[in-house]
Amino acid sequence: MDTNRKLVVGNWKMHGSHVANAELLQxxxxxxxxxxDVAVCxxxxxxxxxxxxLAGSPLLWGAQDCSAHEQGAYTGEVSAAMLAEFGCRYVIVGHSERRAYHAESDQLVADKAKAALARGITPIVCVGETxxxxxxxxxxxxxxxxxxxxxHALTHCIGEIxxxxxxxxxxxxxxxxxPEQAQEVHALLRAQLAAATPHAAQMKLLYGxxxxxxxxxxxFAQPDIDGGLIGGAALKAADFVAIVRAAG
Known part of the structure; x- marks a missing residue:
């Protein structure tokens, strides 16, 4: 991934159908x-x-969650190993909806990020306040x-998220x-990452x-905003493309 290029990721959430997906992606x-860089989850x-x-195109794809467990009796869960087997490049972990509706703790989010990295999948770790x-x-x-x-969980691998x-x-x-409110928090996060890894300046910090x-x-004009995690607007091709164009 080019560290100078922004990244725009569409999060479809619980939306989609065969027909709608095909129309959107086309x-x-x-x-x-x-x-x-562009991806859809x-x-x-x-x-x-x-x-x-998306095979053969520059667009990448990802999942919206993964289990912190490698395998086992966890009905309904999907492991990072399963996602990796199909070529998954990204996985969203710690989205506010998962934290709120499924009571996901900070530690569980960290464990999921670690599980994803172990399988070569880039976790998109979400943080944010109410x-x-x-x-x-x-x-x-x-x-x-x-x-x-x-x-703390990823230690020297933190630069890979x-x-x-x-x-x-x-x-x-x-x-x-x-933009100023978003930049203020992004700068804070960048400084926190800089204390943990020499790669902080090259890391992608998205706004969602x-x-x-x-x-x-x-x-996207803000110095520490490197792209976006897009929800509703990612479900309309014209809107999503317009946002992608704004990023580069």
Whole structure:
């Protein structure tokens, strides 16, 4: 991966169908070439067809979660080894929806990131604060705590991950952190990573939280924002392509 290129990742969440996926991916592929790295993270049942559709193209694909376990009696779970066998390049871990709805702890998120790296998959580790935490002035404390557990678990491998800052209050709400608010947190995370690895300057720090075509330019212009983790806008080819174009 070119360290100078931005990265835009579409997170489809629990959306998709055979027809919708094909239309979306063909729309994105038809808009090539792109000046940044692009990936899509699809629901588990569709990963194989996404892999086939994107084969031979520069677009990469990933999963939205993985188990912290290698294998075993964990009904409903999917291991990093299984994903790697099919050529998965990225996996989102610690998304705020997983933390909130599935009670995922900072330690579990770190364990999942470690499991992914062990199989050669790049984890996109999500961190972010709730509205109550931001209003209480706890943003820095929360995101640094979330990232510190991952740093401790991965030690010298921390430089191999992607970090996504997603203010919980801006996800799917239409509210977006201002470019200055986002940059402030990204700079904080970059400094925290710099204390742990000499590769911090080359690491990708993505912003996620209601990124749209009309605000992507200003967000991506910030010095420590290296791309985006895109939710709703990733489900519309025209919107996703516009955001990708803003990144490079």
């Amino acid at each position: 729309g994105v592929l038809a808009a090539r070439p792109f000046g940044c 699809a629901p588990f049942p569709y990963l194989s067809e996404v892999a086939v559709t 509205l109550a935490q931001r209003e209480a002035g706890e943003t820095a404390t929360v995101v640094k705590r979330q990232l510190s557990v991952v740093i 992607v970090v996504a800052y997603e203010p919980v209050w801006a996800i799917g709400t239409g509210r977006t952190a201002t 939280g209601s990124v749209k075509p009309d605000n992507a330019d200003s967000l």
